[in-house]
Amino acid sequence: MTKHPFNAAEEWQKLKNGIRQLAKQEILPRFEKVGFEEKQDGSLLTEADLEMQKATQSFLLQNWPQFAFLGEEMSQQQQEDALKSTQGCWILDPIDGTSNFASGIPVYAVSLALMIEGRLVAGLVYDPDRDEMFAARHTLGAELNDKPLIAKTAKTKLKQTSGIIDFKRLTPELACRIIHDNPYSSQRSFGSVALDWCWIAAGRGHIYLHGAQNIWDYAAGYLILHEAGGQSCTLDGEDVLLPKVQKRAAVAATTPELFQQWHDYLQI
Incomplete structure (x- = not known):
């Protein structure tokens, strides 16, 4: 430690x-x-x-x-x-x-x-x-x-989830695919990256996608989600955390089960 x-x-x-x-x-x-x-x-x-x-x-x-x-x-x-x-x-x-x-x-x-x-x-x-x-x-x-x-939810299938999705910073191709497929039950975008991470940890949303966030946006929320039991990665399958002043994409979910389904859907 x-x-x-x-x-x-x-x-x-x-x-x-x-x-x-x-x-x-x-x-x-x-x-x-x-x-x-x-x-x-x-x-x-x-x-x-x-x-x-x-x-x-x-x-x-x-x-x-x-x-x-x-x-x-x-x-x-x-x-x-x-x-x-x-x-x-x-x-x-x-x-x-x-x-x-x-x-x-x-x-x-x-x-x-x-x-x-x-x-x-x-x-x-x-x-x-x-x-x-x-x-x-x-x-x-x-x-x-x-x-x-503790990150938990009764939702077990991707189609049952509420997604916190920031479309603005995604590629047009990915944004259009998600809109067309509608892989979740409902979608939100709140405008606060730090709260996005925390609300995923609290089960207020279940899957998360954001195309570009700075280290001061995500650092605390990242730790909170992971310590609560949630999971995350970038769209390239890397750890979101990078100790640099460099924007990072974030893919996350409340539970490992939902994270795997979201990960597979996004073809990471």
Whole structure:
């Protein structure tokens, strides 16, 4: 087991409580009250993103200064340098689902993970609107609001599932095939990658497909799903987790049985 402070229950609770408090302080009061600007990549940025990142970085530095820090609202060079830290690196998306947040849609979350030597050792995704804290530590399982989270569903066939599918970033060929075949019972797209992973872990959706997500989008959710018992890979059959600032496709499911069926359908 990789050594880190969050194997200790007291430090783990301190981290979760701190992120919850910061989100309530920096994000919730600004919901439906702030404007936004468009970044170079076309994504949105609000005052809440910047203030939450600043406050979180300060909180982490004050309590666990040994770890480097990677935030979404940093330059790519700064992000890449942080990932090279031999001590470990925090990976933060201050608001995953900024487009929803800026539009007054209450589907967004704070995503924070700790990576040491290329391995995710701790992660949490906090949904301020629902006051739901999804969290996980490597080999210690996943949790939702301090109760064990186990990925399970009564669905056993692909055709019975609810799919969380982001069509925008898929190839036209794959998107059209899925639309034509309709291999699931129903389909959703929520606009928050971090919550997508967590909701698959919680059985709120059963299969997942997204064509391109950044490490700050998926890191915490990836750990939570896998610690809960779910499975994932890329469209090329590789591990989604890659300790680089590089977009990754994600294929996932709540149970191994459904994952195999989804994997086979996608011809991975």
